[in-house]
Amino acid sequence: MKILTKIVSFAGLALTIVPPIMFYLGSVELDSAKIYMGVGMFMWFVSAPFWVNSKA
Structure with a gap:
């Protein structure tokens, strides 16, 4: 799930x-x-919070 949110957020960042x-x-x-x-922008703000501050 974490990998999927990273992919979605980076795709959103690319679209920005x-x-x-x-x-x-x-x-x-x-x-x-x-x-x-x-x-x-919507993709980034919806998906990034799920992995940006999470512990490794």
Whole structure:
């Protein structure tokens, strides 16, 4: 379960970082980039608390 939350949270982080770069390069429209970033933000904030502060 911890591995799955890490995968989801890193995918969300990627969806937060990559769309602005793609918009800058002209690959994505602004509205699409905002949607991707919103989904990525939601994924990160929902999944990250389950593993960020947990003990190893």
